[in-house]
Amino acid sequence: MEVIARGAEAVVYADGDVVVKHRPPKRYRAPELDEHLRATRTRREARLLALAKRAGVPAPVVLDVDPEEKKLCMSRVRGEKLSRLVGGMEVPELREVFATAGVLAGRLHAKGIIHGDLTTANMLLSGGRVYFIDFGLGEVSTSHEAMGTDLLVFRKCVRSTHFQQEEVILDAFFSGYRSTFAGAERAIEKMHTIERRGRYFEDRG
């Protein structure tokens, strides 16, 4: 199998239409903690990927999970990360893609699925479809706090990495999100509340 990606946590191998995501040990942290994090995230990712698919969110199909080995085997999504595509996209395309991403986030939240790392590096564009990947930090929760946090992660990612397209992306994303999820307003309101609680929130003007 060849290595197709080396993320911060995981190494991803591919062979044909199958990929294996392996979380190797991190020697900088306590071995017990390291073992626990890698095993729970591998297990959690498999479970949430399955739930996401059932909620109508395009995501890889889980083929096998081995928490002992910290390996997750899934179908390969042939495409590129949105984080790498944003710079080359025109406004209409940005709108369309991020409205879709917003719809998908809405579908997840409507089913009580929290992604946990909702960033453009964890969204793949393949054949015109947006796929969500990397659910290892996720959880199942219907609390608005959890949803608001999820949304805030996305907003901060856009603010820190796609600052030139920030407005278009966020507008499209939240309009998509609102259009699919009945609890959208409350979750968005919660996102603002969480942000205001933060240490560095400053009222402008």
Added chain:
Amino acid sequence: MSGEFLCLGIEGTAEKLGVGIVSAEGEILANLVRQMKVAEGIHPSEAAQHHATHLPALVRAGLERAGVEMRELSLIAFSRGPGLGPCLRVAAVAARALALKHKLPLLGVNHCVAHIEIGRLTTGAEDPLTVYVSGGNTQVTAFAQGRYRVLGETIDIALGNCIDQFARELELGMPGGPVVERLARRGRYLPLPYVVKGMDLSYSGLLTAAVRLAERERVEDVCFSLQETAFAMLVEVAERALVQAEKEEVLIAGGVGVNARLQQMLAGMCSEHGVRLHVPPGEVLGDNGAMIAWLGVLSYLSGERQRLEDTHVRQRWRTDEVAVRWR
């Protein structure tokens, strides 16, 4: 001496008061810090009182150390935020008074950006991912297009605050960081809540859980586990930010950066990615006046000007709002 561009910087965002004098070439001529005793934690008004009492003498001592007179200075800079309101106001008022009296230009500068810049100056780091951890702040930043972008930060309390408050609750003695670090050397691992949200961190739940765990477990074990958990969270976020921002250096900033275990963990992460870790000398890791003076120099020489009446303090000033014109 005369003819050289010299800036006097006043740092007073929290319990430490600092005065530094730095030249346009980046030579640190003086860097004096006075720390108030904080047995009970920082009470903003007491810290402000402390600063007001000691600032004049500290400025005099700074000038003396640098061997310069007030009239040889070119600029006064002060920490305008983020920080505790009463402390910030003392530093601001003192800086304004000095500027007026000696007819010097005045600049209020961002405390977090000052940490990054003094780190770059003293280590030679060029374009690092900065891991800034102190009693009041926890941020992971990287430069992109004119700003220090915040990739990750705490969503509640700072890492240093988490450790200090833990030490205070258990009455381990102050300052909490070094005490916990020492006790942790004889500890073993117990599970504690590990909370990372995207690239943001949450330490308040960890603090509560650690205090509760200490009611029934050895204090050494809890100290060890608190550090291991809190630092692993931070290093994980730093690692993700490093991969995302594609930087080739990591810089530590902030007082918690002196912790040997944290340095070791960051060094381990860096070596796995083949990037260099820069650790500034202790005198400029924690809050200090030289960093304020240096950022004053950079800002002023890149064209920044402020009118006296526009130097109000900004308690929650964001790092990514500062236009970085000197890079």
